Amino acid sequence: MTTTAVILAGGTGRRLGLEAPKQLATVGGRPILTRAIAAFDAAPQIDDILVVMAPGHLAAAELAAGPYSKVTGVIAGGASRTDSxxxxxSALADRPGDARVLFHDAARPFVDARIIAECVATLEHADAVAVAVPSSDTVVVVEDDRVVEMPSRGSLRRFQTPQGFRLATIRTAYERALADPEFAANPPTDDCGVVHRYLPGVPIVVVPGSEQNIKITHPVDLIVAEQITSRENAPGSAD
Structure with a gap:
């Protein structure tokens, strides 16, 4: 049973104020995309890697992926996360349904080996797995500028990636999503959201994430990312 890592790099740098996709920005002297690819290339549980890049930037993604032997393809993504x-x-159409696939945001360059290993191990006995960390903030539901609900913080988690699935599961979820006329107008924000909505009987097992597994979205995230890399490169740090 093979395990493929899909690096989703179809986003742009608009919120970072960048002209090129944010995945091509450098952190600690290396492109964000390169760091994400390297994490999965080094994981013994991963058999191959597919990079889904923003259209018009495939050559840059191929350059970033060049040193990594597990990368078997760089393809163009779509206008949205679900399109990518x-x-x-589609690129994995020839894989059997029991194959495993991990979808990871390229904008999370600090995913660690423990998270990857636990996701793959969980898919030995589950059809879907998510990575999450406890919410350190109180999260409230607001309507018309008024708080209408305050869920217990103890049960709340913040999703990260990777998110992993048996291929048959994620294929079926998207088949049902595409058959729903409301899907395009109100798509879930991630792949676990698609499974949760269209395959509600499939449990999504949660494994612990890491506060270092940040998503680079806003300018302040680049500052935090540089601080993380500076700690990695400090004297006495582990390789």
């Missing part, structure tokens, strides 16, 4: 996932599923 569908591009990946």
């Amino acid at each position: 996932t569908l591009s990946a599923l």
